[in-house]
Amino acid sequence: MKHTVILLTVLLLAPLAALPAADSYSRPNILLIVADDLGYNDVGFQGARDIPTPHLDCLAASGVRCSDGYVSYPVCSPSRAGYLTGRYQQRFGYEFNPKWDATAVTHGLPLSETTLADSLRSAGYTTGAIGKWHLGAHPQFHPNRRGFDEYFGFLGGGHRYLPGSVAEIGTGKKANKTADTEQTSAILRNSTEVPEVGELTTRLGEEATASVTRHARDAKPWFLYLAFNAPHTPLQAREDMLKKFASITDERRRIYAAMVATVDEVVGRILTALDTTGQRERTLIFFISDNGGPMTKRSANASMNSPLRGQKGDVFEGGIRIPFLVSWPARIPSGRTYSQPVISLDILPTALAAAGATRDTKLAALDGVDLLPFLLGKNIAAPHARLFWRMDGGEAFAVREGNWKWMRTYQNAPQLYDLSTDVGESRDLVTAHPEIAARLAASSADWNHGLIAPTFVNNPFGGLINRTGLEKNAKP
Numbered sequence: 435m436k437h438t439v440i441l442l443t444v445l446l447l448a449p450l451a452a453l454p455a456a457d458s459y460s461r462p463n464i465l466l467i468v469a470d471d472l473g474y475n476d477v478g479f480q481g482a483r484d485i486p487t488p489h490l491d492c493l494a495a496s497g498v499r500c501s502d503g504y505v506s507y508p509v510c511s512p513s514r515a516g517y518l519t520g521r522y523q524q525r526f527g528y529e530f531n532p533k534w535d536a537t538a539v540t541h542g543l544p545l546s547e548t549t550l551a552d553s554l555r556s557a558g559y560t561t562g563a564i565g566k567w568h569l570g571a572h573p574q575f576h577p578n579r580r581g582f583d584e585y586f587g588f589l590g591g592g593h594r595y596l597p598g599s600v601a602e603i604g605t606g607k608k609a610n611k612t613a614d615t616e617q618t619s620a621i622l623r624n625s626t627e628v629p630e631v632g633e634l635t636t637r638l639g640e641e642a643t644a645s646v647t648r649h650a651r652d653a654k655p656w657f658l659y660l661a662f663n664a665p666h667t668p669l670q671a672r673e674d675m676l677k678k679f680a681s682i683t684d685e686r687r688r689i690y691a692a693m694v695a696t697v698d699e700v701v702g703r704i705l706t707a708l709d710t711t712g713q714r715e716r717t718l719i720f721f722i723s724d725n726g727g728p729m730t731k732r733s734a735n736a737s738m739n740s741p742l743r744g745q746k747g748d749v750f751e752g753g754i755r756i757p758f759l760v761s762w763p764a765r766i767p768s769g770r771t772y773s774q775p776v777i778s779l780d781i782l783p784t785a786l787a788a789a790g791a792t793r794d795t796k797l798a799a800l801d802g803v804d805l806l807p808f809l810l811g812k813n814i815a816a817p818h819a820r821l822f823w824r825m826d827g828g829e830a831f832a833v834r835e836g837n838w839k840w841m842r843t844y845q846n847a848p849q850l851y852d853l854s855t856d857v858g859e860s861r862d863l864v865t866a867h868p869e870i871a872a873r874l875a876a877s878s879a880d881w882n883h884g885l886i887a888p889t890f891v892n893n894p895f896g897g898l899i900n901r902t903g904l905e906k907n908a909k910p
């Protein structure tokens with residue numbers, strides 16, 4: 435009897451003793467992991483069969499998989515401007531990838547905008563960014579000036595993975611001259627160039643692992659933004675990883691698979707570091723891709739978005755719906771799928787709410803919402819009545835309302851799909867439901883009134899659209 439009591443006491447006390455102080459629960463560490471051009475169906479937790487991703491699957495199982503998770507733009511840089519500000523980036527004119535030009539003062543995240551890192555730093559967090567920046571090459575846009583205490587990575591939109599070569603393995607394909615300059619730009623620690631050593635994704639992972647370990651005992655919680663450029667082109671991977679995928683006969687898919695598997699391996703190492711330093715329970719982790727997989731366009735990387743239609747650069751689901759995970763073991767139940775539409779703009783308000791951080795009321799209003807009440811089941815309504823997209827200053831529009839998806843481009847008449855029965859957007863219902871199409875078109879027009887014309891333009895459609903044309907076209 436006595437042993438039983440002692441044993442029960444030990445059992446009851448042991449887990450409690452291992453837990454951090456209650457305050458740690460209300461101020462979690464925050465880790466935002468972003469993959470680049472990852473296909474909707476290219477990780478195990480989304481259904482991929484040919485690319486095992488055990489560590490990402492483990493992350494998914496530890497929290498919530500958002501099946502209908504979106505980004506606010508179907509290409510790299512505007513998508514990043516959206517999730518780092520929590521605002522539709524067209525509100526501040528951000529609708530193109532910026533020029534790779536350190537003198538371009540307008541090509542970057544406007545200084546009037548406040549980033550997630552700014553807000554978390556004000557709330558007492560140590561802030562770090564690792565990897566791809568792509569929010570402006572001018573020094574005024576440097577991560578250290580946008581809220582990040584620590585930075586390791588490259589400022590452009592992409593980078594070679596293997597030192598010394600921008601050529602894709604096997605294909606021999608080279609990027610154009612401008613892209614070469616961007617792909618071979620300096621690897622920086624804050625503003626200091628460091629030698630390019632080893633495979634890049636692996637190295638970004640080493641930096642992230644070192645960061646979460648270094649800050650494990652800090653009195654302050656930390657925020658780390660880990661932005662892989664993988665699996666964006668150029669297709670390059672470590673030899674040992676390529677060997678693991680020898681059974682994939684398509685060479686480009688084989689290299690792509692090795693790149694995704696490298697991201698997975700790195701995420702596994704970071705999760706292990708969080709475990710061994712006792713931080714996993716009190717770390718809120720988001721995982722997304724910045725846009726859908728490019729399958730046939732210029733940056734095609736052999737990704738797959740099935741069962742979705744379209745790809746990077748489209749407002750079809752394949753361009754904007756992405757793998758989307760939220761994990762916070764101390765607070766969010768594990769092993770769930772959440773199917774209401776959510777968007778990357780929600781990351782910022784969710785993180786701020788988790789951190790107990792307030793946002794200055796003088797700042798511009800957010801478009802994202804705090805997802806915690808929804809993911810915890812405290813609010814069973816949809817987080818958003820509608821989600822909206824606009825591309826290239828008005829070249830394309832899309833709206834999602836419940837299961838309805840309305841879209842239009844200048845090349846095509848308006849289209850309407852019921853995603854509950856047609857996630858592949860193959861049966862246009864505009865004629866069958868003209869009243870719904872009209873309602874969503876009107877809501878798109880209303881939303882558009884709150885946007886501005888692009889403040890910078892970079893090679894839209896090969897220069898076919900000039901600034902005047904963009905302003906004229908900026909209506910649904």
Ligand code: CA
Nearest residue numbers: 470471510724
């Ligand atoms: Ca991208």
